[in-house]
Amino acid sequence: MLPRAVMVAFGAGLVTIALPPSAVTTQSVPLAQALSVAPARQPAQATEAVTFSVHVYLPRLFQRLGPDVGDVPGDTPTATATETPTPSATPGSIGTATASSTALASATAFGTGTSTAAGSPTPTASNSPTTAITATASPTPYLQVTFLNIGQGDSAWVHSSDGWDALIDGGNRGRGGDILAYLATQQVPELDVVVATHPDADHIGGLIGVVEGIAVTELWHNGQTATSGVYQDLATAVATRAIPTRVARDGQSYTWGCCVTAAVLNPPDPAGSNENNASIVLRVSLGERDFLFTGDAEDAAESRILDRLRRVDAEVLKVGHHGSKTSSSKRFLDAVLPYFAVISASLTNQYGHPHQETLTALTDVGAQIYCTHRHGHVVVTTDGRELTVAPATAQPPSATTCRAGTSTR
Secondary structure: OOOOOOEEEEOOOEEEOOOOOOEEEEEEEEHHHHOOOOOOOOOOOOOOOOEEEEEEEOHHHHHHOOOOHHHOOOOOOOOOOOOOOEOOOOOOOOOOOOOOOOOOOOOEOOOOOOOOOOOOOOOOOOOOOOOOOOOOOOOOOOEEEEEOOOOOOOOEEEEEOOOOEEEEOOOOOOOHHHHHHHHHHOOOOEEOEEEOOOOOHHHHHHHHHHHHHOEEOOEEEOOOOEOOHHHHHHHHHHHHOOOOEEEOOOOOEEEEOOOEEEEEEEOOOOOOOOOOOOOOEEEEEEOOEEEEEOOOOOHHHHHHHHHHOOOOOOOEEEOHHHHOOOOOOHHHHHHHOOOEEEEOOOOOOOOOOOOHHHHHHHHHOOOEEEEHHHHOOEEEEEOOOOEEEEEOOOOOOOHHHHHOOOOOO
16 A cells, blocks of 8 residues: 555645644645645636645654555455345335334334445555646546534535535434535535434434435435434435435445445444444545544444454544544544544534544644534545545634634533
C-alpha cells in the first residue's frame, strides 16, 4: 500500500494539508491546482487568481504505513454476491423481525433482509500516480461525502462519480424536507441505498420524508424494532412503497457503483438490545481513502469492533453519538487515527454535545474537528488518494470552534 497522501482542508482562503505536527514546507498555489478532485454535479465557480497557503506535514504520515482492514488476511469482511434484499410486505409491516431482533409483540418489524452482499466483487483500486484534475470533468473516479447540517441528528449523503447515491440516516422527523431540498440542488434523481443505522428518532425521523419524496432502491437497517411513532411511520412508508430491505451485519462487504466499497463493521449477529451499540457501522472506501460512519456506537461497540479487526484506520471519522463522551474511546481513536473528524449536533441541545472529553480526545490524536452546528454542511471529496474538505463556513476546524456557545453539561 502506498503511503497516505497529504490531506487538504479548505474554507475561506486556507488549504491545510493536515498530517501534523511539524511543517516542512509552505507554498502558495492557484485554486485550480489546489482542488485535486471534482465536486459532485454542480461545481462552484472559481477564480484562477485566488491562491491558498498550503502547509505540508510529514511525521504523522509514517504512522499510517501498513495494511488496512482489507489488506490483512482474515480481516476483510466477506459476503456472497448472489442473494437479493427482501421485498417489503404490506403497509404497517416490513417483513418480519430477524431472529436476533428484540421485537415487542406490538412493534412493527423491519424486514429480515439478507445477510449477504449483492453486486459484483470489489474492484481493485489503482495505485498509479494521480494528477490535478479540473472541477469540470475527469475520468478519475471520485467519492464525495456531505455531512448535512440538520441540527441534533445525523445524516450524510454519499455520492460516487458514476452516479451512485446513498443516504446514511436522516435526522429528526421534519428534516426529510431539508434533505430532499439539498439533494434536489445536487440533481439527485434517486437513492440507491438508504441506511437507517438504528431506530433512534434523531437518525430515522427524517427518513420518513425522504422515502416518501424520492425513489429508494433499498433500505438497510440493523434488525431492531421499536414501538415509537417515528419508527412505525417509517416502517409504514417503506412498506407502502414496497422498498426492499436488508439487515446489515458485521462481516458483510458491498460494492457501491463501480469502485466504492462499503464494509459493515457492526452490529454482530445477534445485535443485542442496546440501540446505540447495535448501530450500523460502515467503512466506506475508495482506493486508499476510508470514511468511518459510526452511528451512535458507544465504547462497548467500539471495543467489539477492535477485538475482531486489527486495523480500522480511516482518514475521515463521523464521530459517534454526536460527540458524546460515551463514544470515541481512547483505544478506538488510537486505532482509527482520523485526519478529519466530523460531529453532527445542534448548537443548543439538552445533552451538551459535543462533550469536552470527546473534543480533547480527538485533538490528542491530531484530528481536525468539524462540527455541523459551526461549519454547516461539510463536504469531503476524494479520488482515492487525495482528500479535500469543504465546510460551508470559514470557521477554523478545532475543538474551540465546536465547543463555543454550546451547553457546558
